[in-house]
Amino acid sequence: MLHSKSILSFVLVLFISGCSSVVLPIDERALINDIKAKYQGEILAPEDLKKGDITTYSFPPVWGFNVRSYFSRDGSFSLDREFYRFKNEDRGSTIFEHFIESEGDIEKTGRQIILKNRIAYRKYDSSSDLNYLSTFKECEFKLGTCTYKSASGKDKKVKTYFENGVWTSEYEGFRNSKLIETKIYHKSGLLIFSSYKGLIRGNTSYSNREAFEANSL
Numbered sequence: 001m002l003h004s005k006s007i008l009s010f011v012l013v014l015f016i017s018g019c020s021s022v023v024l025p026i027d028e029r030a031l032i033n034d035i036k037a038k039y040q041g042e043i044l045a046p047e048d049l050k051k052g053d054i055t056t057y058s059f060p061p062v063w064g065f066n067v068r069s070y071f072s073r074d075g076s077f078s079l080d081r082e083f084y085r086f087k088n089e090d091r092g093s094t095i096f097e098h099f100i101e102s103e104g105d106i107e108k109t110g111r112q113i114i115l116k117n118r119i120a121y122r123k124y125d126s127s128s129d130l131n132y133l134s135t136f137k138e139c140e141f142k143l144g145t146c147t148y149k150s151a152s153g154k155d156k157k158v159k160t161y162f163e164n165g166v167w168t169s170e171y172e173g174f175r176n177s178k179l180i181e182t183k184i185y186h187k188s189g190l191l192i193f194s195s196y197k198g199l200i201r202g203n204t205s206y207s208n209r210e211a212f213e214a215n216s217l
Contacts, residue, residue: 035184035193036165043165044185049141059086064214072204083214084113106217118189
């Protein structure tokens with residue numbers, strides 16, 4: 001079962017990024033520990049991917065996601081919400097309809113989110129191709145250094161490691177800035193927590209995304 005928990009405390013945590021320091025606006029370690037305790041036994045690990053078979057999971061009717069972004073220039077947070085509503089199972093794929101919350105109203109986007117062999121894809125409409133939801137595409141669960149094609153067609157490298165339920169990916173951003181993504185997955189492949197952090201042009205860039213059970217729309 002998923003539960004919503006908004007954590008907007010302004011605990012300052014020092015994060016080392018290359019030679020620069022990124023000051024995080026929340027105590028992310030405490031948040032991660034809370035999520036790991038909440039989903040103990042349900043968190044995806046590399047050994048789960050080696051088993052070959054995937055258990056059929058019973059999904060709640062709707063998964064919600066709190067998406068928080070931090071703006072270091074004025075110290076403010078923004079909070080957005082999106083929702084995945086379970087639609088059906090089709091030839092081994094789990095299909096969700098996609099919704100966003102805008103000014104208090106929940107709107108269907110027409111997109112679909114598809115879980116297939118634990119990889120998440122986005123389909124923009126019924127006739128479009130499947131697109132990887134992850135920036136890292138086929139490198140999503142590859143430990144060590146992996147090369148993928150960026151949206152512009154350039155070869156990009158990402159280094160991923162796994163420790164105690166958490167997948168951490170390091171890669172280069174604008175002007176060789178170091179960016180880090182931290183992720184926790186449900187055993188089904190659904191992303192239940194992620195964060196993005198970096199230091200760009202002297203400003204801290206931070207956002208996180210946390211799942212909760214919405215039950216209905």
